[in-house]
Amino acid sequence: MSISGFASRFCFVVSILLWTALQGGRLGAQEMQPVNSGANPYRTIRDWAQLNLEGRPWGGSNGVAIDRDGKSVWATDRCSPGIAPGCLGTKANPIHHFDESGKEIRSFGGGMFVWPHGIHVDRDGNVWVADARVPRPEELQQFPDEKDKGSVVVKFSPQGEVLLVLGTFGVEGNPPDALTDPTDVVTDSNGDIYVAESHMNVEDPNLVGRISVFDKTGKFLRTIGKTGTGPGEFRTPHAIEFDSQGRLIVADRHNHRIQILDKNGNFIKEYKEFGRVSGLAIDQNDTIYTADSESDARRHPGWLRGIRIGSLSDGKVTIFIPPHQTDRPEGAMGEGIAIDAAGNLYTAEAALHGVSKYVNE
Secondary structure, eight states: OOHHHHHHHHHHHHHHHHHHHHHHHHHHHHOOOOOOOOBOOEEEETTOSBOTTTTOOOOOOOOEEEOTTSSOEEEEOOSSSSSSSTTTTOOOOOEEEEOTTSBEEEEEOTTTOSSEEEEEEOTTSOEEEEEOOOOOHHHHHHOGGGOSOOSOEEEEOTTSOEEEEESOTTOBOOTTTOBSSEEEEEEOTTOOEEEEEOOSOTTOTTOOOEEEEEOTTSOEEEEEOEESSSTTEESOEEEEEEOTTSOEEEEEGGGTEEEEEOTTOOEEEEEOTTOSOSEEEEOTTOEEEEEEOOOOTTTSTTOOOEEEEEETTTOOEEEEEOOBOOSSTTOBOOSEEEEOTTSOEEEEOSSSOSEEEEEEO
C-alpha cells in the first residue's frame, strides 16, 4: 500500500472512531435517570369542577386554562367517557367556564367538535380551542352527517361567539387551508397564533410534527419544525406556551422532552427531566409546571406519571406531585395543566374525567 493510501485509510479509521465516540457521548447524554420524587406542598381536590348547567357526567378532558381574571377556570371535555366517539352525535357543550368554587358559569360549542383538546385564553379574554381529529370512517357510518367537523382551531368570544376559524372543518392537511389534528394553541404578545400539530399515530409513515404560525387575522405566516427526533423536530407537540422572555416552550411528548425555541423555531435547549409531558404551564417567574399523563413501563420505563415543577433556567425539578391512585399500578394524571394567580394548579383529567385542583398550602 502506498504512503498516500495508508494515510487515507488511517484518516478514515480515525474519523470512524471519532464519530463513534461522539455518538456514544451523545447517547450517554440523552440518558436520563427517572425523576420521581420531590417536595409536594399541594393538597389535591379531585372532581373540583361540576357540570351543573347540563347536569351530565364529564367526558375525558384534555384542556384547562385560567381566565384573564386570574381566578376562574376554562376547560374542555370530549362529551363521552371513552376516546371515541368524542363529541360526535351529541349537542353537549364541550367548552366550560367555572367560578372559583368550581361551579359552572357558562358552556358552549355544542355540535361543533369531534375531539376538543387544548384550550387557551388570550389577553383579551377570548377562548381558543383545538379540535384534535376528524371523524373516523367507522364513525361516519354511524354519524354520516358529521363529516364536516374536526381538525381546526376555533376562536370564541367569552360568550361563545365564533370569531375566527383556522383550518377547514373535517379536512386534514397543510396550512394555510388546513391543519392536521391540532393539539394546542397559544398567542404571543403581538397576537400571532401558534398551533401545535399533530395527534397522529407516531408510527404513521406520514406523521406530521410541526407548529404553524398565523397572524392575528388568521393569515398564515410560517411553519416551525418538522417531524423527527432532532433539535427543533417534534413527535406529538402536545402543548405549547410562551415564557417571560418570549421563548416558545414545547411539550414534545413522544420524544420525552421539553424544547425551548425562539419565535422563529431556532432551537435553544431541551430538558428531559420532566418526563413524557402532556401539558405545561409557565408562571411569571418562569417556573414550569408539567403534567405527565402517559409514563408507564411500556412507553417510558422507570418514570412515574405525575406533576413535575421546576425552573426553566436550569431544568431542575424541585416538586413532584404523584399520580392519582387507581386500580392500575401506574395510577392516573391529567393531561392539560394551568396555574391561577394564587398559585393553585388545575389538571384536565383524560382518564378519570373532570378537573382536579391542587391547592398551594
